[in-house]
Amino acid sequence: MLQQEKDNLVFKALANETRRTILDALKPGPLTTSALTELLPDLDRTTVMQHLNVLVKADLVIVERRGRERWNHLNALPIQAIHERWIGEFAGYAADRLAKLKRDLESR
Amino acid sequence: MLQQEKDNLVFKALANETRRTILDALKPGPLTTSALTELLPDLDRTTVMQHLNVLVKADLVIVERRGRERWNHLNALPIQAIHERWIGEFAGYAADRLAKLKRDLESR
Numbered sequence: 531m532l533q534q535e536k537d538n539l540v541f542k543a544l545a546n547e548t549r550r551t552i553l554d555a556l557k558p559g560p561l562t563t564s565a566l567t568e569l570l571p572d573l574d575r576t577t578v579m580q581h582l583n584v585l586v587k588a589d590l591v592i593v594e595r596r597g598r599e600r601w602n603h604l605n606a607l608p609i610q611a612i613h614e615r616w617i618g619e620f621a622g623y624a625a626d627r628l629a630k631l632k633r634d635l636e637s638r
Numbered sequence: 639m640l641q642q643e644k645d646n647l648v649f650k651a652l653a654n655e656t657r658r659t660i661l662d663a664l665k666p667g668p669l670t671t672s673a674l675t676e677l678l679p680d681l682d683r684t685t686v687m688q689h690l691n692v693l694v695k696a697d698l699v700i701v702e703r704r705g706r707e708r709w710n711h712l713n714a715l716p717i718q719a720i721h722e723r724w725i726g727e728f729a730g731y732a733a734d735r736l737a738k739l740k741r742d743l744e745s746r
Contacts (some may be wrong), residue, residue, distance in 0.1 A: 534655060544720075545653040547642060553724055606725050612652075613721040616661055617714050 536589070540608045543588035548573065549581050553590060556604040563600050644697070648716045651696035656681065657689050661698060664712040671708050 543549055548570075555561065555569050563582065567575045582602060585591035590608055594601040651657055656678075663669065663677050671690065675683045690710060693699035698716055702709040 537658065538653075538655065541649065541653040541658070545646075545649040547646065550645065550649070557724055557726075604724065609721060609724045613717060613725075616665055616712065616717045617721075618665075 539588040540590065540612075543584050543590055546581070546584075548577075549585055552578070552581055552585065553604055556591065556602055560594070560601045560603040563602060566602060647696040648698065648720075651692050651698055654689070654692075656685075657693055660686070660689055660693065661712055664699065664710055668702070668709045668711040671710060674710060 551570065552566065555566060561569070563575070563578065566582075567573065567578045570578060573581075582591060582593075586593060588608065590605055592603045592605045594603060659678065660674065663674060669677070671683070671686065674690075675681065675686045678686060681689075690699060690701075694701060696716065698713055700711045700713045702711060
């Protein structure tokens with residue numbers, strides 16, 4: 531697959547609020563599809579599965595099968611690639627430092 | 639505007655290959671709309687302006703007017719926010735280090 535096609539899958543996957551909420555839910559750690567469905571009471575299991583499939587095709591979620599369970603992991607690499615594309619390594623360090631400084635000042 | 643609405647503007651702006659190419663062109667530094675149109679020979683000026691307007695509404699591009707010129711600047715803050723949302727400060731540092739290590743190893 532061309533990089534441009536991969537990028538399209540990533541950005542179209544992220545252009546949906548429900549899928550962003552699913553990624554938020556997976557940030558602290560992997561969840562089974564059942565646990566994820568319980569966390570999102572507005573959605574039925576079929577809808578959650580459909581959104582997960584879009585995220586898996588975009589490589590934003592990696593599925594690990596353990597017996598009959600399906601554990602969904604957030605994959606940070608495509609997110610890191612967005613950062614590298616438009617901010618880059620050194621500017622990214624500076625931006626991190628600035629964001630930290632802002633938080634420190636706001637927490638005083 | 640709610641944060642969710644702002645996020646929708648950002649991700650819908652990024653979900654278009656031409657707009658991503660415009661941001662790539664602005665990464666090294668700001669450009670006038672004329673200079674940007676020259677860099678993108680497949681697009682006419684009206685199309686470039688339309689895409690720029692979507693990027694400005696998403697706060698991904700900031701416009702600076704100097705006399706009759708319109709200088710377009712890439713704004714990295716919404717990109718940094720994507721990184722912070724799903725990677726976070728400390729994991730981001732680790733991810734940066736890993737990406738650097740990978741580049742170092744590949745360049746040997």
